[in-house]
Amino acid sequence: MLSEEKIFSQIDQSKNILLISHRRPDGDTVGSAMAFFGYINDLKHQVSAFCVDPIPENLFFLPNTGLYSHSLTLDELKKFDLIIALDCGDLNQTGIKDVLTARAKHNILINIDHHFTNDHYGDINLVRPEASSTGEVVYTLFQKMNKPIGKNMTNALLTGIVTDTTFFSNAGTTIDSIKLASDLLLRGAKIKEVTKNVWKNKNLTALKLWGHVLNRLIFNEKHGAVIGIITEEDLAAGNVPSDALEGIANFLTAVYNARLILVLTQVEPKLIKGSLRTTRDDVDVSAFAKYFGGGGHKKAAGFTISSSLKQTGDVWQINP
Numbered sequence: 001m002l003s004e005e006k007i008f009s010q011i012d013q014s015k016n017i018l019l020i021s022h023r024r025p026d027g028d029t030v031g032s033a034m035a036f037f038g039y040i041n042d043l044k045h046q047v048s049a050f051c052v053d054p055i056p057e058n059l060f061f062l063p064n065t066g067l068y069s070h071s072l073t074l075d076e077l078k079k080f081d082l083i084i085a086l087d088c089g090d091l092n093q094t095g096i097k098d099v100l101t102a103r104a105k106h107n108i109l110i111n112i113d114h115h116f117t118n119d120h121y122g123d124i125n126l127v128r129p130e131a132s133s134t135g136e137v138v139y140t141l142f143q144k145m146n147k148p149i150g151k152n153m154t155n156a157l158l159t160g161i162v163t164d165t166t167f168f169s170n171a172g173t174t175i176d177s178i179k180l181a182s183d184l185l186l187r188g189a190k191i192k193e194v195t196k197n198v199w200k201n202k203n204l205t206a207l208k209l210w211g212h213v214l215n216r217l218i219f220n221e222k223h224g225a226v227i228g229i230i231t232e233e234d235l236a237a238g239n240v241p242s243d244a245l246e247g248i249a250n251f252l253t254a255v256y257n258a259r260l261i262l263v264l265t266q267v268e269p270k271l272i273k274g275s276l277r278t279t280r281d282d283v284d285v286s287a288f289a290k291y292f293g294g295g296g297h298k299k300a301a302g303f304t305i306s307s308s309l310k311q312t313g314d315v316w317q318i319n320p
Ligand SMILES: [Mn+2]
Pocket: 028, 029, 087, 114, 132, 133, 134, 164
């Protein structure tokens, strides 16, 4: 049986289904989970959604995003007969690796993703690295299996595609992503609503914070690397939503002669998140990310390290 067939046969057999979005959620992981949420709801099976981190406010326009829970014990996991992880490149991305690793036999885990570095951790895996987004993987899955794509699913899937392609502008943009997005519009997706919520949602304070971070950019000529630094103080600046600086790495791919974009964010006192981007075909940032224990795509990848950023004059250092 094909993975696609197995997925729907599991959904049909299951009474209580859990959807998982990755930590520090984005429009793709939330959009693809909410598309499944809509579908399973229509089947009248029980469905819940989990994400270890809060859902960004700008995604609340998608129905059911308010229903996410943010903690899950092994005992609570037992009541689900099916778990579907969306857009999670590995179990760490779920934020509950220990719980999922210790899951009971009856807790079937489905892994639906498009990360090039995905290690097929599920009992059933549908991983398509050539896809622009998990939204695209989910949409193609429903199409291929002739499953109904309800109106309540179209905005969610479109959100996944436009988020991961940065509105059809980054290296992940493909003929298929544009074609499928246009199919979704024909099915009733509202691109203006998605754009307004996902993109045109910055307030003035957030933009000034972007200005502050842009002002601090470093350009390493030798490696053609643009390096951005986001400190804990930046993130704690008054009156900005926690995701105010989301998207800055994608934005920096606009620098014409950059081979590599690296944005280092001090997310916690001892934790740095690195976001890597490139627009070049001869640079593979997923290899860079893997070296630091992370992963991702050739042109967009990330990692986290337990260190702190320290500034001395114009020089930034990473202290263990
Ligand atoms: Mn994605």
